[in-house]
Amino acid sequence: MSKKEYPVVLRFEGMTPGDLAGYEAHRLRKGGDLGHVDRKRSGLNQRLLGENDWAETAQLEIQEIRQEMFAAELDYLERRKDRKAIKQRLAEGPRDPWRASRHGPLREVILTANKEWFEATEDSDELFNTQREDDFERLAIDWLQTNFGDDVIHARADRDEQAYHIHAVILPRAAVRKYGVDCRMLQPSVHPLIRNYETAQDSVGAQFEDIGLVRGERRKQAIRDALANGKEPPAKRRHVRPAKWRQMEEKRLAEEAAKVEKRRRETASRAREAGDIIRFSEALAKGSADDPVSDGDATAMPEMLREPTGPGHEPSKGIARARKAFRMAFNVLRRRARKEAEATAAAQVASAVEDIKQADQTIVEIAVQLPKGLRERIAKTRRKLTAKIMTLDPSSKGRAKGRNSDETQM
Known part of the structure; x- marks a missing residue:
């Protein structure tokens, strides 16, 4: 049976200088998403690179770069004697020393592996063996410093969440020719591994292979192969930050619970x-x-x-x-x-009318044999009686003619 392989996980997250205060609050467990944090283990977290006041120092440096670039711009306008532009720029103030983008000028680096890999202790009899964490930390610091140098202004190891992981912050300093002089600015693409994600995955995979971790899935290569073979490429995977994922998961679980409760009710x-x-x-x-x-x-x-x-x-x-x-x-x-x-009543009426008709016929037969004076009296009375009785019989309509012939015979 082949041994299970665990990939090393590398992610880059965009940051702005305004994010540093919230980042620090979360690092110190004073703010942010703390629902998943085991506060009993927070004391095991460790700062690996950078001073304790690294965030404040970074903010000051960024402000200094901003002022330097503003001064260089004003000097350039002064050399051109563009008074109108100088007046306008003085009113507007310094600009951010980076190109606007949805990611921001800074990068947070996250390095980790599956929780199962860190918990495996087959090489040691110790119950709480931290050798794999130590090896991972050593290689992570080396990889960060080799590829980003002094631009790694902070790194820390977190042990109070689900799996051991390392956070680092990159301040990508660059020098560009602007306003006729060399200016400092923040430019993430100055680092090849930030500029090319696949190269970064190759690099980190090679760095950690000595401790048994492998490179992550080659998704771009899989997409290229699928397109070359006329197949449907795999769907693009969108990474969701842990805090966002937990928020989405809590919402999903709450909605599921609400559905269950609704069905129960x-x-x-x-x-x-x-x-x-x-x-x-x-x-x-x-x-x-x-x-x-x-x-x-x-x-x-x-x-x-x-x-x-x-x-x-x-x-x-x-x-x-x-x-x-x-x-x-x-x-x-x-x-x-x-x-x-109603049907029963109609049948009864029809039967009674039929009896009346028979009785009337008998009267006619008898009256024929009587003297003329009596016949006339009977005929007159019979006309009144018959007219009332025959209204009960719907079939009697149009029979007046027949009745008159009977009276003529009487």
């Missing part, structure tokens, strides 16, 4: 609604079986299905939903019952 709410519906249904079934139908109306709505009114009558969501469902079903049944009742 929804489940509990549905369970309560189901219980309410069951109890409502049981109460409705019991009430409808025991209560007499009001006013003898088989289609009268039970009291429990009616909308509650007045204060203190707000039902639970479960009961409200059950009441609505039952009321809709009850209305359908009620309409069906009314239609069935």
